[in-house]
Amino acid sequence: MERVFEQDIEFATVAVQDVAEAVYRVGTLPHLHAKRYMISHETWAASDIHQMLNGALPTGTCRLQYDNREAVVDLGATFTPARIPLEDYRSFLAPS
Numbered sequence: 001m002e003r004v005f006e007q008d009i010e011f012a013t014v015a016v017q018d019v020a021e022a023v024y025r026v027g028t029l030p031h032l033h034a035k036r037y038m039i040s041h042e043t044w045a046a047s048d049i050h051q052m053l054n055g056a057l058p059t060g061t062c063r064l065q066y067d068n069r070e071a072v073v074d075l076g077a078t079f080t081p082a083r084i085p086l087e088d089y090r091s092f093l094a095p096s
Contacts, residue, residue, distance in 0.1 A: 008045045012065050015041075015080040025075040037071040041079040052086045 003009075022039045026032050043065035048058035062082065071077040 004046045005050070008047050010043050010045050010065070011049060012040045012043045013049075013082040014039055015082075015085045017085075018077065018079050022071055022075050022077050025077070029075065032074065035074070037075065037077075038066045038068050039071055039077070040066040040068055042082045044082055049082070049086065052083050053090055055087075055090060058083075 018041070019039050022037060026035070026037065041064070042062035044052075044058065044062050045060050048060045048062075051058050068077070068079065
């Protein structure tokens, strides 16, 4: 983990609910057999993810590393900002 923070490695993020919804739609919508989709959203540096997990605003900016347009168009996929599931996880660990 030390190297992750030393080099401030970036991670592509996606909410588990978004992945589940996309998988469901691939299986239930017609004419999508054998198609593959990139289900990814924001890419954040490790330091920014750490800040969001601690309830602070990130100092950096996210970028979109992978092209998810096909999933948006074909599946009607929507993507949750990374901060929301990170806030949910933080709340789960330390309930008020």
